Amino acid sequence: MKRLLLCIALVIPARWVLAQEDSDLQALQLADQFSAQPAAPSNWRAFIEGSVGGAVLRSTDTFQAEQRASLDVRYDDTFAPGWRAVFSDRLDAYNPAQKPFETAINTIRESYLSWQAQTDLLFDLGRINERNGVALGYNPTDYFKNNAVRSAVSVDPNSLKENRQGSVMLRAQKLSDNGSVTLLYSPRLEQTPSYADFNPDLAATNSNNRWLLSYSPKFSNEFNPKLLIFKADQMPTQFGLNLTNLVNDAMVVYLEWSGGRQLSQLAQAEQLLAMPYQNDEAFRNRISTGLTYTTENKLSLTAELEYNGAGLDQQPWNAIAGSPLYGRYRYWLQDIQESPTKRTGFVYASWQDAGINHLDLSAMERVDLVDSSRLSWLEARYHLAHAEFALQWQRNSGSRFSEFGATAQTQIWALVGRFYF
């Protein structure tokens, strides 16, 4: 018996080693077929995108078809030592047209020149998409997001961050081995918005003077917070902070905060509409905090809590429901990308190679914690070397005058094809 056990103990590992060597041999023979050549870097990235789909309208419970064709171009070139030119543009043509635009919507996302005066001192001039914030669903320190989205092709936060126009500004950055300081000034250039198809629409993102100072000290590889001071005309100074921390090999936590004295959003809307308003200026906080956990099979889950101290609690939110002010308040908030209420929960999941190679699944749920309305979004995206295909679904649900229950569509479907060239 002992001899038998000894034989088994010797034979099983030996067989395992042989099996492993055999599979290694097959893998190495496969690797011998390697013939790929390294790709060359390019200053261009361009794609065309087509979308067919439509929405179920809440008012009539009928389906309205919609098609979209888009051209997306980005150019980034160091054309002389120390000089860099960046141009980024997107053209969306909708059928039926997106009111108040007539047919197409062109968004000049970026168009600027960059000059590296010294190794550690850089200046930029032009339209720049200045983006701050470490959170995924809501970025209180993203001070340049107001009126930046001309054409919202998806509610995916990544799409909203990407497809927006920058602000014209002069930006200076001083870098050192221990951190970075950035100072920028974005002037008031235009007051009247334009909905002409190809208008650069300066009024959208340059309608007042703004300054931003940000400082990122590098205390260590693990800990590098970002501090921000933002000032805009007719608005008290706002302060911001971005923090992240690695909990373990699979989890990152983050905190994004912005605070400063300001009116409530409702009072700001009334002020802009030249309506009588209550001067309720107070120190108000905006916070977005959450964590991202990644499993071993490439599934990333983000859970985020969002607090907007300038939004409404349940009672005042209910009080304005259905009033003329309600609609205008909602319309203005859509432009500045803020929630009408104080508290929101946000969950985002993305799964690369979800059971099938090249298939990525994404899901998002945004819940207004004040009125319990929900926005749900799903996407399945299959990508090839030069093309991508996606199926997207969105549902807005909730009571009649809630954040998501009052939207014009209850469901939106889209089948999207994208081709890089």
Place this chain on the structure above:
Amino acid sequence: MRFLKLCLISLALSVLPAQAAPTPQEILAASDAVRNPDYPFGLTNTLVEYKNGQQTDTSTLGIYSKADPSSGQFRSLIRYIAPLRDANKLILYSGRDLWFYDPSSKASIRMSPQQRLLGQASNGDVVTVNLAKDYQATSATEEDTQDGDRQTRHCYKVAMQAGTADATYHHIDMWIEVSTFHPVKARFYADSSKLLKSAYYRKYEKQLGIERPTETVIIDGLDPKWVTVMRYSDLVKRDVPDLWLQREYLPRFKPE
């Protein structure tokens, strides 16, 4: 300098009596010196992934690396060159500190080490790693083994355990050729002793003064039909300023 060290170790091995044989940790360090230059450098890494005998993915990365003087470990900036949908995205890799930057959204996102770049190749496989800094070699026994070109090599089988929090794997067995310190193959394990992957270092060519592997073949431990090949080209000694290796520089990075 690293070349000189290698020559000296080889010379010492040939003339010294048996009791002066290199320690397992010295063998590991000499093997690191074969894979990694000891000065800042840039290279192009072309990755091809195969599943069930079919090529399923290909990508090209530009990699810029520099050793951190305090830890001795490499810090790297990785730039996607292909596929087109990922072109010019960046990853800053400094130990367990990872930042991902997308020039389209201008977003700098902190990643956890578990978030992978491409297929079976983990972040730790793609960037340069000095194993001797993160692992403690516990033994080195001599044995013959088959290399990536199916030739028999007389090797040290070096067993090593994770020694720092930055180590990606719990323990590793690596076969290092006795006469040259060339890494030949390695097996990477989880703490449960489950085989996570195997790697073969092959196609040695003279680059920056010494013979270095220009290809790594990675075989999944669970599914041996899942194979990733990484081929290195354009290895050059180049300046990689510390300025580049911070989150705030990512939007500025434009190496050409």
